[in-house]
Amino acid sequence: MPEKHLSEEIILETRGLTKEFKGFVAVNGVDLKVRRGDIHALIGPNGAGKTTFFNLLTKFLLPTRGTILYRGTDITHEKPAQTARRGLVRSFQISAVFPHMTVLENVRAALQRGLGTTFHFWKPESSLYGLHDRARQLLAQVGLQDFADELTVNLPYGRKRALELATTLALEPELMLLDEPTQGMGHEDVSRVTQLIKKASEGRTILMVEHNMNVVSSIADRITVLQRGTIIADGPYAEVSKNPQVIEAYMGSADTELQGAH
Structure with a gap:
């Protein structure tokens, strides 16, 4: 070659x-x-x-x-x-999710990070709705679509790792x-x-x-x-x-x- x-x-x-x-x-x-x-x-x-x-x-x-x-x-x-x-993005290092947010909110937070709006928590809730569809797509990709509204702390261990994978994918590595x-x-x-x-x-x-x-x-x-x-x-x-x-x-x-x- x-x-x-x-x-x-x-x-x-x-x-x-x-x-x-x-x-x-x-x-x-x-x-x-x-x-x-x-x-x-x-x-x-x-x-x-x-x-x-x-x-x-x-x-x-x-x-x-x-x-x-x-x-x-x-x-x-x-x-x-x-x-x-x-x-170049690393996952599965230390649990990279927020335990007291829902599964959907965790993926949405990762999508915000990708947009560079991580700390804009004072923005109106409605401005984040555009991220919902993409967040749900990512959850479907890792088989968590039925857990979207579940608090992350309640997920079994294997599902938490799947959520970490979804939050990493949200950063489009x-x-x-x-x-x-x-x-x-x-x-x-x-x-x-x-x-x-x-x-x-x-x-x-x-x-x-x-x-x-x-x-x-x-x-x-x-x-x-x-x-x-x-x-x-x-x-x-x-x-x-x-x-x-x-x-x-x-x-x-x-x-x-x-x-x-x-």
Whole structure:
């Protein structure tokens, strides 16, 4: 493939990305390329540096050295809000919803954020009605249309995660970062949220940290494996899951069963 086309295909790239904490190297010289339109999973044992890497991408941490490129632009030293405005948005980090607002009001608040009117709470209620239709569309997209008037605090855990997905989609991300989207879920919720992620990926790129190998093997186009802050494998699931170094990294880990996932 010509180099020009390849560079247009890469939406996010890190070069030599490194983060040290008082002599401890959490992320060590990571070169990662995320292709536009892919669901790309970042996996690895506990302590591999996955969360630190996500925090570098979203500017909650500054790298010790290295570069982050988004659509070919160096965004390494941008502020978090600037990066989010470019379309790189993180979800499932900390519950990103207001518990004592209704499900519909939560999505509407996210739509307001997208319009840059977050703090205009003194505006007349009628001025927000235009957002109702879009909010209801987003709720339908994640299967929450019947819960629109329910207080968010009353939602079961899996439905709360679906609502977080809807509030993230309201910001119209081009690249969505999902931080352990199925963590703490029962089998039924895992299946539902996995399907929602697949649906949400239409027309956008997803980079996700995920422990559940069944989820990874069923929806990820590409997988990058981190161990002790370094990439030890990168490629399609079928290839990565047979890598001896990856199998060894996961041996004896209760988190994950690489071989058992289908």
